Amino acid sequence: MSYIKVTASALAIAAVSATSAAARDNVQIAGSSTVLPYASIVAEAFGENFDFPTPVVESGGSGAGRKKLCEGVGENTIDIANSSSRIKQSDIDLCAQNGVTEIQEVRIGYDGIVFASDINGPSFAFTPADWHAALAAKVVKDGQLVDNPNKTWADVRADLPAQDILAFIPGTKHGTREVFDEKVIIAGCEENGTLAAHEAAGAEDAEDACMQLRTDGVSIDIDGDYTETLARVDANKNGIGVFGLSFYQNNTDKLQVATMNGVVPSVESIAKGEYPVSRPLYFYVKNAHLDVIPGMQEYIEFFVSDDMAGPDGPLAAYGLVSDPELAKTQEMVRNRTPMGPLN
Amino acid sequence: MTDATDPSAQPAAAPQRRSSLLQLDERTRRRNAAEARFRLMGLIAVTIGILAVIGLISSILFNGASSFRQTFITLDVYLDPAKLDKAGTRDPEAISKVTTFGYAPLLQKGLVDTMAAQGIALDGLTAKQAAELISKEAPAQLRRYVMADVSRIGQTVTFDVLAAGRIDGYFKGRVTMESAALDRNVSPEQLMLADRLKEAGMLRTKFNLDFFTAPDASDTRPEAAGLGVAILGSAYMMLVVLVLALPLGVAASIYLEEFAPKNRFTDLIEVNISNLAAVPSIVFGILGLAVFINFAGLPQSAPIVGGLVLTLMTLPTIIIATRASLKAVPPSIRDAALGVGASKMQSVFHHVLPLAMPGILTGTIIGLAQALGETAPLLLIGMVAFVREYPSGPPDGFFEPAAALPVQVYNWTQRGDPAFVERASGAIIVLLVFLVIMNAIAIILRRRFERRW
Numbered sequence: 114m115s116y117i118k119v120t121a122s123a124l125a126i127a128a129v130s131a132t133s134a135a136a137r138d139n140v141q142i143a144g145s146s147t148v149l150p151y152a153s154i155v156a157e158a159f160g161e162n163f164d165f166p167t168p169v170v171e172s173g174g175s176g177a178g179r180k181k182l183c184e185g186v187g188e189n190t191i192d193i194a195n196s197s198s199r200i201k202q203s204d205i206d207l208c209a210q211n212g213v214t215e216i217q218e219v220r221i222g223y224d225g226i227v228f229a230s231d232i233n234g235p236s237f238a239f240t241p242a243d244w245h246a247a248l249a250a251k252v253v254k255d256g257q258l259v260d261n262p263n264k265t266w267a268d269v270r271a272d273l274p275a276q277d278i279l280a281f282i283p284g285t286k287h288g289t290r291e292v293f294d295e296k297v298i299i300a301g302c303e304e305n306g307t308l309a310a311h312e313a314a315g316a317e318d319a320e321d322a323c324m325q326l327r328t329d330g331v332s333i334d335i336d337g338d339y340t341e342t343l344a345r346v347d348a349n350k351n352g353i354g355v356f357g358l359s360f361y362q363n364n365t366d367k368l369q370v371a372t373m374n375g376v377v378p379s380v381e382s383i384a385k386g387e388y389p390v391s392r393p394l395y396f397y398v399k400n401a402h403l404d405v406i407p408g409m410q411e412y413i414e415f416f417v418s419d420d421m422a423g424p425d426g427p428l429a430a431y432g433l434v435s436d437p438e439l440a441k442t443q444e445m446v447r448n449r450t451p452m453g454p455l456n
Numbered sequence: 457m458t459d460a461t462d463p464s465a466q467p468a469a470a471p472q473r474r475s476s477l478l479q480l481d482e483r484t485r486r487r488n489a490a491e492a493r494f495r496l497m498g499l500i501a502v503t504i505g506i507l508a509v510i511g512l513i514s515s516i517l518f519n520g521a522s523s524f525r526q527t528f529i530t531l532d533v534y535l536d537p538a539k540l541d542k543a544g545t546r547d548p549e550a551i552s553k554v555t556t557f558g559y560a561p562l563l564q565k566g567l568v569d570t571m572a573a574q575g576i577a578l579d580g581l582t583a584k585q586a587a588e589l590i591s592k593e594a595p596a597q598l599r600r601y602v603m604a605d606v607s608r609i610g611q612t613v614t615f616d617v618l619a620a621g622r623i624d625g626y627f628k629g630r631v632t633m634e635s636a637a638l639d640r641n642v643s644p645e646q647l648m649l650a651d652r653l654k655e656a657g658m659l660r661t662k663f664n665l666d667f668f669t670a671p672d673a674s675d676t677r678p679e680a681a682g683l684g685v686a687i688l689g690s691a692y693m694m695l696v697v698l699v700l701a702l703p704l705g706v707a708a709s710i711y712l713e714e715f716a717p718k719n720r721f722t723d724l725i726e727v728n729i730s731n732l733a734a735v736p737s738i739v740f741g742i743l744g745l746a747v748f749i750n751f752a753g754l755p756q757s758a759p760i761v762g763g764l765v766l767t768l769m770t771l772p773t774i775i776i777a778t779r780a781s782l783k784a785v786p787p788s789i790r791d792a793a794l795g796v797g798a799s800k801m802q803s804v805f806h807h808v809l810p811l812a813m814p815g816i817l818t819g820t821i822i823g824l825a826q827a828l829g830e831t832a833p834l835l836l837i838g839m840v841a842f843v844r845e846y847p848s849g850p851p852d853g854f855f856e857p858a859a860a861l862p863v864q865v866y867n868w869t870q871r872g873d874p875a876f877v878e879r880a881s882g883a884i885i886v887l888l889v890f891l892v893i894m895n896a897i898a899i900i901l902r903r904r905f906e907r908r909w
Contacts, residue, residue: 139845139857141756143838149874150675153842157674160844161596162555169757169843169857172870173835187752232638264548293589338870363675363872366635427592 137188139175140168140409144178144195145288146338147224148394149356151428152195155416158427165408170195175288181207182216182397192402192409196395197224197288202455215400218452219413220442221422223434225358226292226390227385229368231350234272237371241389242267245301247278248332250325253310263328277331281345281354284336293326293355293391300389343367358383359432383434384424391434400451410449417442473543516888520881522628526664526679528617529590530852532573533566535602546606549766559595559602563587563617574656580646582859584587588642589623589650590909591618592681593673606709607787618726621678623650630878667882669798671844672867674858678875681868683883685843689858690828692847696763696854697770700821704767712775713782714804733772740769749837757857765829765837773826775818781812814905821898825891831862839863863889 149172160167175196182194246269251258266273283289302308302323311319326332335342342354384390403410422428424435540554554825564587594617622642627630632727636644653659670682716722744765748754783807793803847853868880
């Protein structure tokens with residue numbers, strides 16, 4: 114019988130505190146797992162230096178984060194969505210439909226995507242065309258579109274090591290995959306003339322045809338995170354994995370990085386725009402929450418401050434390529450300028 | 457089995473009158489061989505199982521045991537008023553404007569000065585490189601110390617600060633001179649300096665209580681990451697589960713077992729409870745997101761939502777265990793109680809329930825242990841998050857963000873820095889210890905109080 118009392122009192126307490134706890138005093142963030150380490154570094158420093166509680170940062174993917182942001186306005190929806198790709202029109206429409214009208218788009222910097230293999234194996238110097246020729250389902254051979262016959266990297270280009278082709282690439286749910294497709298596969302497709310061949314063959318969407326990867330087991334989609342890719346490369350010394358620059362920089366004792374078009378990926382080479390495979394990282398702010406959630410404006414300003422996101426800040430030390438236009442972003446954040454329509 | 461009872465087998469054996477107990481005939485030999493084979497297979501199965509468990513546990517222990525020890529550097533820091541309190545007013549408001557970035561140079565100077573006092577040379581390293589031996593958590597520690605009492609500014613204080621993750625890894629064998637030569641985050645010279653600090657007694661590896669009490673830390677400071685928030689969050693969730701699932705489950709089972717009429721409707725309920733026990737836990741997470749967060753408006757990442765979801769998951773387990781132990785109480789007890797004039801309710805609550813209690817508690821504890829290790833439903837309700845603030849005391853704490861133990865393991869395995877592998881394995885050890893304790897309690901309760909008829 115005492116259970117009934119306990120339950121009753123617990124429910125009563127719950128009911129009472131539900132009202133008192135309604136005012137959320139911490140910033141809630143969700144989204145990209147690529148942005149997560151940066152966001153948690155900022156959140157940690159923010160909690161240490163300000164009188165506001167440390168923001169809560171969830172991961173779960175860029176798309177999921179943006180969807181959560183657009184669920185509506187209110188305390189049980191998130192305030193900020195981290196995203197490793199730009200917001201889509203469908204997200205904006207969903208937001209508008211749910212009453213989330215003003216969103217700020219904050220670009221925090223750039224992230225490099227690197228190709229790395231086991232440290233004891235041979236070194237690679239790739240071009241996007243090599244990757245397309247190695248992984249695409251159809252390649253041009255003697256002027257004909259044929260099923261990809263390449264077995265080793267030396268088949269792709271004679272001066273690459275004669276190592277079996279085996280690539281661990283991010284799965285399609287990752288934002289990284291979009292960049293990989295766009296900046297490596299499609300760029301390579303154009304470079305080695307396969308795009309033109311597809312067009313000549315009357316393909317409906319030549320770029321789509323370029324992105325068809327071979328399915329004979331040499332290109333393996335990794336749906337997990339970079340730790341899984343690392344474990345795969347570790348177990349399979351022939352494998353070449355696709356990593357984020359910061360992840361590679363934390364594991365330089367196990368991985369060696371390949372150059373792309375002769376450029377070694379680093380914070381500097383990406384900042385200068387020499388290394389081709391990089392992408393901007395964003396977070397999206399729900400303006401309606403700015404004056405409701407304490408510390409939210411301060412967190413955003415702190416994130417893009419020179420102390421954090423500048424070239425000498427902790428984010429750059431962890432592998433974020435800082436944005437040369439950071440001052441403009443800081444100005445925008447101060448003015449709470451909502452983003453315009455996508456161009 | 458059928459061979460032994462098969463009557464047709466006897467006439468076949470009958471002509472051979474020579475059969476004796478000492479000399480096995482062909483048929484008996486085959487039967488014996490079958491038995492030997494079966495025993496061997498059983499033995500192999502058990503051996504494989506034990507080997508797998510040993511392999512798993514030893515790999516976790518091998519990776520994770522070192523997380524209970526941590527390397528610290530002892531140094532004297534001069535809390536320079538010129539840096540921390542430029543105005544000289546000792547106004548906490550003004551001092552709080554100095555961020556952790558302002559405290560880092562004090563530590564660097566403190567380390568270099570302490571080394572100079574001990575006669576340790578930098579040996580070609582810059583002061584900045586030497587300061588990289590210190591964890592990035594240290595400036596925050598220093599700032600907290602100063603903010604707690606601003607009159608400390610101007611003093612020289614001795615501090616035990618965490619060593620950076622790679623330095624800690626060096627003394628645990630995770631980082632070697634060879635790997636450091638390739639690693640961009642640490643150099644062999646820094647490791648040699650760490651060796652000299654150790655010789656001078658400035659650097660020690662000691663028991664790491666912070667691992668159990670500290671909150672999570674970001675990717676740049678694995679050495680500071682702890683399980684504090686996760687343990688608290690898990691404890692809150694278990695409290696919610698216990699307070700809700702035990703009374704609900706026991707009440708439901710008593711009603712179904714003792715009072716409810718046996719008809720199609722109760723049969724349907726019974727089948728559905730068994731089905732619920734087999735529903736994948738992620739389904740409860742989806743339900744929790746839809747009902748508790750989106751509909752009821754409860755906050756995200758809060759232990760109350762986690763606890764409610766896990767309650768739903770645990771209820772079928774508790775109901776099934778409770779019904780089984782109620783069924784195990786012999787009807788003669790009920791009949792005797794009713795016979796001396798007890799009401800139905802009195803017979804249940806005074807006689808049947810106390811006798812069934814050990815079984816109910818065992819079922820509850822096993823259900824709780826299951827809930828403690830559950831991750832999937834928490835993914836959907838925002839508990840897989842970077843949470844650094846401790847939730848406050850109950851009841852408000854139930855509504856504030858928290859992590860949970862299994863979620864912390866999942867989070868740490870995703871981080872880039874290899875030092876988090878050690879942390880994750882350490883967290884697994886802690887989780888396993890909790891589970892073993894809970895299951896041991898369940899076994900003890902069963903052994904001591906269970907009665908058989």
